[in-house]
Amino acid sequence: MDKFYTITELTREFGVSTRTLRFYEDEGLIHPERRGRTRLFRPADRRLIQEILRGRRIGFTIAEIRDIIRVYKDPPGEVGQLELLMAKVSEKREELRQKRRDIEETLTELDNVEEACLTRLAEIGVGT
Amino acid sequence: MDKFYTITELTREFGVSTRTLRFYEDEGLIHPERRGRTRLFRPADRRLIQEILRGRRIGFTIAEIRDIIRVYKDPPGEVGQLELLMAKVSEKREELRQKRRDIEETLTELDNVEEACLTRLAEIGVGT
DNA sequence: CAAAAAATTGACTTATACGTAAAAGTCAAT
DNA sequence: ATTGACTTTTACGTATAAGTCAATTTTTTG
Numbered sequence: 001m002d003k004f005y006t007i008t009e010l011t012r013e014f015g016v017s018t019r020t021l022r023f024y025e026d027e028g029l030i031h032p033e034r035r036g037r038t039r040l041f042r043p044a045d046r047r048l049i050q051e052i053l054r055g056r057r058i059g060f061t062i063a064e065i066r067d068i069i070r071v072y073k074d075p076p077g078e079v080g081q082l083e084l085l086m087a088k089v090s091e092k093r094e095e096l097r098q099k100r101r102d103i104e105e106t107l108t109e110l111d112n113v114e115e116a117c118l119t120r121l122a123e124i125g126v127g128t
Numbered sequence: 129m130d131k132f133y134t135i136t137e138l139t140r141e142f143g144v145s146t147r148t149l150r151f152y153e154d155e156g157l158i159h160p161e162r163r164g165r166t167r168l169f170r171p172a173d174r175r176l177i178q179e180i181l182r183g184r185r186i187g188f189t190i191a192e193i194r195d196i197i198r199v200y201k202d203p204p205g206e207v208g209q210l211e212l213l214m215a216k217v218s219e220k221r222e223e224l225r226q227k228r229r230d231i232e233e234t235l236t237e238l239d240n241v242e243e244a245c246l247t248r249l250a251e252i253g254v255g256t
Numbered sequence: 257c258a259a260a261a262a263a264t265t266g267a268c269t270t271a272t273a274c275g276t277a278a279a280a281g282t283c284a285a286t
Numbered sequence: 287a288t289t290g291a292c293t294t295t296t297a298c299g300t301a302t303a304a305g306t307c308a309a310t311t312t313t314t315t316g
Contacts, residue, residue, distance in 0.1 A: 054233060058230045099231060106224060110217050117214050121207065165264060
């Protein structure tokens with residue numbers, strides 16, 4: 001085994017550019033190995049990229065994504081740091097719940113838009 | 129009645145700056161009345177702002193928000209336009225559903241982070 | 257009605273998250 | 287040894303969505 005991915009394999013899989021993945025490396029989110037100067041992405045890197053993109057889709061900034069990743073690799077040792085982190089987590093959770101509500105409401109609204117379109121289409125159809 | 133709001137009332141209510149609301153006007157999202165040069169926001173404007181901010185929270189661009197708003201004011205009259213719009217609506221709906229899944233997963237992940245923090249705190253507490 | 261407070265405009269600046277171009281380097285296959 | 291596909295670095299560019307600042311009105315209040 002010891003499977004690895006090239007950068008373009010991953011860009012194709014995830015629909016992002018090479019620039020994006022290199023940018024994530026510059027930002028310290030991923031640390032692919034090197035063979036010479038070429039990046040080798042391991043499955044672990046791949047999973048990390050999935051997480052990063054998920055965070056991106058819901059609107060987290062790079063800094064926020066970095067924070068979340070850091071917790072997994074290296075959970076803080078100081079009580080103060082831990083408490084700070086937990087406060088941040090609570091805050092993020094509230095934010096996400098708000099976002100979920102926003103999405104529910106907007107989905108309903110999209111249903112209305114669609115219905116309005118259908119009604120309009122029917123009107124036009126009848127008129128001709 | 130005929131209630132209206134000043135710009136600062138609304139900035140306070142929604143936690144945005146006056147510049148932001150003026151920016152939304154420049155972008156054609158809202159059209160508050162004027163008394164002289166001063167903007168008068170009607171309840172309808174207020175509701176519109178709520179919608180705009182909701183769209184913003186879930187990551188819609190100004191252009192997308194403008195599109196959605198336009199549908200309500202002035203639903204397209206041509207069949208082609210209507211079909212295009214419905215395609216867009218479907219696309220947005222899929223996007224929002226993906227986002228909702230992302231949020232669910234991230235909420236679960238935040239639970240894990242929190243638990244890890246509590247475990248770590250307990251360890252530290254026991255050790256001292 | 258004068259002073260203070262609030263609102264307006266325009267120009268400029270900022271942060272985020274990449275895009276793009278240039279100029280080489282890498283590597284497998286022919 | 288060359289081709290072609292891919293990858294690298296560096297550096298500057300760009301779009302979005304406002305924020306900041308300064309100079310003026312405008313409105314409100316004592």
